[in-house]
Amino acid sequence: MIFDKVEEKDVTRAITEGFLKDFSSYAENDVVIVGGGPSGLTAAKELASQGIKTLIIERNNYLGGGFWIGGYLMNKITVRAPGQEVLDEIGVPYEKFTEGLYVCDGPHACSKLIAAACDAGAKILNMTKVDDVVLREENRVAGVVINWTPISALPREITCVDPISVQAKVVIDGTGHDAEVVAALERRGLIKTKGFGAMWVEKSEDAVVEHTGECHPGLVVMGMAASTLYGLPRMGPTFGAMLLSGKKAAEAAMEILEREG
Ligand code: 48F
Numbered sequence: 001m002i003f004d005k006v007e008e009k010d011v012t013r014a015i016t017e018g019f020l021k022d023f024s025s026y027a028e029n030d031v032v033i034v035g036g037g038p039s040g041l042t043a044a045k046e047l048a049s050q051g052i053k054t055l056i057i058e059r060n061n062y063l064g065g066g067f068w069i070g071g072y073l074m075n076k077i078t079v080r081a082p083g084q085e086v087l088d089e090i091g092v093p094y095e096k097f098t099e100g101l102y103v104c105d106g107p108h109a110c111s112k113l114i115a116a117a118c119d120a121g122a123k124i125l126n127m128t129k130v131d132d133v134v135l136r137e138e139n140r141v142a143g144v145v146i147n148w149t150p151i152s153a154l155p156r157e158i159t160c161v162d163p164i165s166v167q168a169k170v171v172i173d174g175t176g177h178d179a180e181v182v183a184a185l186e187r188r189g190l191i192k193t194k195g196f197g198a199m200w201v202e203k204s205e206d207a208v209v210e211h212t213g214e215c216h217p218g219l220v221v222m223g224m225a226a227s228t229l230y231g232l233p234r235m236g237p238t239f240g241a242m243l244l245s246g247k248k249a250a251e252a253a254m255e256i257l258e259r260e261g
Pocket of ligand 1 (some may be wrong): 028034035036037038039040056058059060063064065066067129130131174175176177178180222223224225235236237238239242
């Protein structure tokens with residue numbers, strides 16, 4: 001025998017007990033990041049490395065969002081300076097294509113960014129979809145309502161499965177173009193999205209980073225979700241702004257945590 005003797009019941013208990021122990025802890029967080037794309041992973045790495053209890057909630061099985069594929073199903077990632085400094089931090093090799101523009105391999109960059117977030121101590125709840133917010137006094141965002149992702153794919157007549165929720169002192173919307181947390185506020189008339197604009201690489205990346213921040217009490221918006229909220233031009237397949245927006249979102253969340261104790 002190569003492997004130690006272990007029975008099926010042991011495997012089942014290892015999965016269920018491990019998951020439930022973690023899940024019980026996820027009920028209460030400093031920061032919940034909705035969406036594990038490049039902005040979400042960068043923010044998670046920054047926050048968790050400073051000892052902030054950080055949970056990423058991701059609707060897919062896999063993390064990384066649009067960061068695996070650069071554009072047009074071609075897995076080269078472009079990053080405009082100074083975004084390559086984040087690639088340096090996480091140890092991703094890249095080449096200079098032209099002045100101010102760097103190119104690296106999507107799978108290498110994405111897997112390193114996921115590892116950096118996990119190594120920093122961020123926790124991950126995948127196959128879980130955020131479909132609403134928890135609100136407190138003066139409509140402050142205080143958490144998110146979640147359900148298993150497959151529930152939303154089932155026919156309506158067999159999906160009377162109530163969701164549950166997790167609390168957070170700060171929620172960050174990193175859901176990309178869909179801006180799904182912001183959309184939950186919009187459904188209640190608490191915020192108005194403009195929808196992202198047409199592509200304009202030169203303008204878009206600065207604009208996304210500049211607009212990253214608290215957009216509603218308790219809610220920070222970053223990445224392409226910021227474009228959708230504020231009507232900023234889309235940038236296409238270049239990712240420096242996603243990385244720097246994740247960093248700025250982490251700073252904004254830290255400021256809220258410090259301000260509100
Ligand atoms: O779309 P995504 O990569 O967002 P991002 O971090 O980066 C955008 C770029 O990838 C690219 C671009 C700029 O270069 O235009 O699109 O802003 O990642 C968003 C993640 O959020 C997840 C989704 O599966 C993806 O992994 N997500 C979206 N809605 C939900 C969600 C939801 N309701 N609940 C949980 N996860």
